[in-house]
Amino acid sequence: MTEPQPHHDPLVRIECQWCKSQNEGTALTCRACGAPLDVKDMVSDSGWREAPRLRDMTEFQFGASACQVEGEIVPVAEINLGPGDSVFFEHHVLLWKDDSTRMSVLPMTGGVKRALAGMPFIISVAHGPGRIAFSRDATGELVVLPIHPGQELDVREHAFLVCSHTVDYTYVRIKGLRNILFGGQGMFMDRFIATQAQGILLLHGYGNVFQRNLKPGESILVEPGAFLYKDASVGMEVETIKLTSGFFGGTSMNLARMTGPGRVGIQSMYVHHTTE
């Protein structure tokens, strides 16, 4: 005897709390970002939302392609590229690819500046059809960020794993000498812009990843090494707190003052920076 199937209203939609995409009422994971839809949201009392813990082998779609996330400690993003689709990435995150997956180089401007800033000089592009997989070299979480038309996202250098070709890639110089010297993000941040079509951006955060939505004018102080991404609308300035105690004691703490409106993403295992 078959069990009675629960009745589902075809008009019912579930909104993904992570990327705000609408999903069918029967969906267990978000079709756009892979976030589980049937588990409790993990939001701290202070307002930080944990990046969704993607189930092992979760699959989600973008364009004519599909991405499957494999493993949990150091997750792998395995992409089955559809014909006409492509993704771009820094070459050191490539884990494996089908022999038939065609590669090229993304045309970039400002190569010398990027090289001087320690940013990758060459960004690789993989073209479908074919499979290709990516991972990074540390325990952490894969953060899936669908970028809707008109959205701009700034990302810590070297934190981006892979991005769909519908997203424009450029970089922004972090303004101000103090930012460059003490900010901890280096001189440049990657900027991803979706102009006309929706795209998908995958980041790898060290440790656990948390996101907070700052209201206009709301500020928070963040360890610079923990900064992972932000909406372009979020301001970032370095603030120095001096700590002195007697003859021997003397140091200072450089923190990034992030001011809303917009999202801020941080990683709990931060890149360590020396202070003065």
Place this chain on the structure above:
Amino acid sequence: MTNLDSGSPLASAGASGRSYTCSWCGMASDGTALSCPACGAAVDVRSVVSRSGWAELPGRRDMAKLQFGNSYCQIEGTYVPVADMNLAANDWVYFSHHVLLWMDTQVKVSAMSLKGAWKRMLAGMPLIMTQAVGPGRIAFSRDAPGEMISLPLQPGQAVDVREHLFMVATGSVTYDWFQSNIWFTTKEGDEQETHYPLGMLLDRFQAPQYPGLLLLHASGNVFVRKLEPGQTILVKPTAFLFKDTSVRMQLHIERPAGTWRSWRSWGDRYLWIRLHGPGRVAVQSAYDKLEDNGRNIISHSGATTRQW
């Protein structure tokens, strides 16, 4: 001074009539919450203890909350957990400034003076502790995958911790340190070098008058064992995490008999810490490489030795 393993209930049970005593911290609660309010350990899971007697750190739910004073701490994440503290007005915590992850702009941060700056500088220990005063939120994490250990300290309790593992403590917990007295000196030619497998100094945290909370971060997994009086165990120095103050330590050296010099490059000797009960000891499963240049040991702190 009492130790952490004192098993008596440390607070009265709630009015509900139910009673639960946390197997990790010994705090009694009414058992209606999913987590121990003092240390965040899950209340409805069995303790995981190996046949040899090592107990795993109790499971902790993501977003578990623990109370201290008028403030509370929420522990978030699993790979590299974050301690997110909501400090009430005039409650304060102290920490080494490199573990600060984020804070509200209204939290007041200043330096906390430490005695013995010269010794601490020689030992490579931080010269300054930072203190944060509420009201406001402040969060801490370390830069390695591992577990967060919450150690609620009742008045009179104390614990000894290996250097650089301390994350944050509440203002009611005093911080002191002492010489580890675990060392050995090697010599080759005219060159002598003194090594401290546990570090030159050990941290001691104590709650003299009021209850307090101490948070440590360990790399990998954490295992705790209770040694009976007179019982000893050998532990890799860099895996050692913390111990009750009643546990004594000494160096232990083992090596194969009749080895010759060329074997030293293979690491022909084992350097251990011998821990003597009674009391609890804790180790971490991911540890740093022990620095040993393999040269002749010409002197060492009190030690036991064994040749195979």
